[in-house]
Amino acid sequence: MARSDQRPVTVHMIAEHVGVSASAVSTVLSDRHEERRLAPATVEKIRKAVRDLGYVPNVAARRLRAQDPEVHHIELGILTSFEAPLFLVSRVLRQVQRMADARTGPGRNFSVSIAMFHAGRLREMAGLLDASRFNGVVITNTLPDDDTFLAATTLPYAVVVLGRRLPNYCCVLDTPGESGRRAAEILLGRGCRRPVVLTPALLTQSTVDRADAFCATVRSQTGAEPARIVAAGFTPTNGAEALRTHLGAGRGCDGLYAVTDGLALGAYQAIKHAGRKIPQDVAVVGVGDHEQVDFFDPPLTCVGPSNETIVELIVTQLFDLMNRRRVKPVETFVPPSLVMRASA
Amino acid sequence: MARSDQRPVTVHMIAEHVGVSASAVSTVLSDRHEERRLAPATVEKIRKAVRDLGYVPNVAARRLRAQDPEVHHIELGILTSFEAPLFLVSRVLRQVQRMADARTGPGRNFSVSIAMFHAGRLREMAGLLDASRFNGVVITNTLPDDDTFLAATTLPYAVVVLGRRLPNYCCVLDTPGESGRRAAEILLGRGCRRPVVLTPALLTQSTVDRADAFCATVRSQTGAEPARIVAAGFTPTNGAEALRTHLGAGRGCDGLYAVTDGLALGAYQAIKHAGRKIPQDVAVVGVGDHEQVDFFDPPLTCVGPSNETIVELIVTQLFDLMNRRRVKPVETFVPPSLVMRASA
């Protein structure tokens, strides 16, 4: 890394510093000085300058130069926030890679990577606006601030948004209102009298939609507003703490809807610690955004996005956009799938 | 995407096709044709050609051009296999980002991303050898084939290897032999008579080390070789199946060491289904590579890499290498940490 506050050091600067040509420097940098017969003394001088000046190569320049002009290099990215769980993201990644692998040949080459932004600060991600980083991206786990930013810009490349609705973007998400409604129906259907919804403090489009639909359904069927428990974050620890507080305060709960499975996992612990049984004393419904709901104890009943379908749709749309087989943005709603397991 | 088997379409090719200059094409591509007053008819012709030829911009070229020459752009990557769990990777990522954020200023800019390779096929990752993708990387979750590949090459940039030993690389890992030994001691210390080790079929350096040390310790303390259960993969499903088979065959087990926590989670289910209690009937020890071991039921006792320490060390070393504050590769061993929870 260069000494601070300086212009980045380039091969030319090193060359000038040593008093040789840029070619000589490049030769040394790529360890070709033997075959190209640079004098050992020169090599040493260059090496020293490289160290002293703190040279860091410019990867964009290297890449441009190194690319075989006969082959396409296509960069795909999955953009998610640091704070969000990686389960769905890694499924998307695997699917993107699968489709990329199928299309990779002698003339075409894909790189797929995950890039993360601080929740609410997507706008700060370098290379997003000037299209200098990706040929196509899947964006997910945005907060309202990010959504506002996206809505106000048109990114000039293939973009598919996962799990939220944004005007002028291709979006794939579970049908609004459905998940929450069906979760409420499941709990009420089992005879729950005191249904509760557990949400994180920072709400995304999907979590707010689930919570609202749940509450609306409970209200319309029972006339009473369900309790809302707000956890500090998305993690099991947050969920456990929130539920512990709720139960500790003696406020009842015989049916719990967690808008993200991490919270449900935490809730499990708090419920069991309180000496209650799942599902007999408290039935729990999650959404299926955790990799291991089958291994929760008891396995978590989920009603939420059908991940397989969503991932497939999203990746297909991404490739269609890049192929220009699709040009107009579409919203695709995937009806939530219900997997009855043992928790409700 | 271009029609297959063709040279990639460039701005120049479009220009030639339409009969205008590259500048005109670029102007249209960046939607500046209004302010730069291109004739609407020309714009249309260019747009059509862009579509017809299937233009895909070259991001390397764009990036090179778009970069502000006053600022450093540093690319950091975390390289992991598709198959491996993302827990530790995401912790590394967050730590890298934290250090990067702390060093970001007007003259310096970091991009951090996760790139994945197919296990055993790291060598195929584009831009690794020619250093045209990253200024520095953390590599983890490699298989023996990948290790061989790495040992045979010197990557000309900052590389830190996580969780395995490789000659000529900076490596950070838990002290070889320790985890497995201590796991054995814990189980034997509780009086287990039939300790068992659960491993995936494809062994990485760390998993093989853990399993071997465990077996060696059991052998030396009891004279008998512990059973080895081999699961098809890393997942809870694999673990559950393997253990179900083992227990079903009537082969005993009163203490289980899982060399990766995903397997332990699966084992939990099989053990409970068999009507046994954890830890009374079967004590379980894991390694702490799962995010939510605290929320396993019962919480999983772990002896393994101290993630916090490892992540901190690895990221510090990465930045030291880039700063050239360190030049010689070092191996850093982190003694495993023991977290006693309820499973053993």
Added chain:
DNA sequence: AAAGATTGCTAAATCGTTTTAGTGACAAGC
């Protein structure tokens, strides 16, 4: 002493894109 080989280096082209400065052609105004 001339021819050829070796040594040690450089100039210039190239990768694909964007931007800046500029250039004709034509119209309008005096």
Added chain:
DNA sequence: GCTTGTCACTAAAACGATTTAGCAATCTTT
């Protein structure tokens, strides 16, 4: 008829690296 202005576009440089071809100078060989 000359200036001024607008329109529609182009040439060329630049981003930072690598590589190819080539050029002097020195050393060997005959």
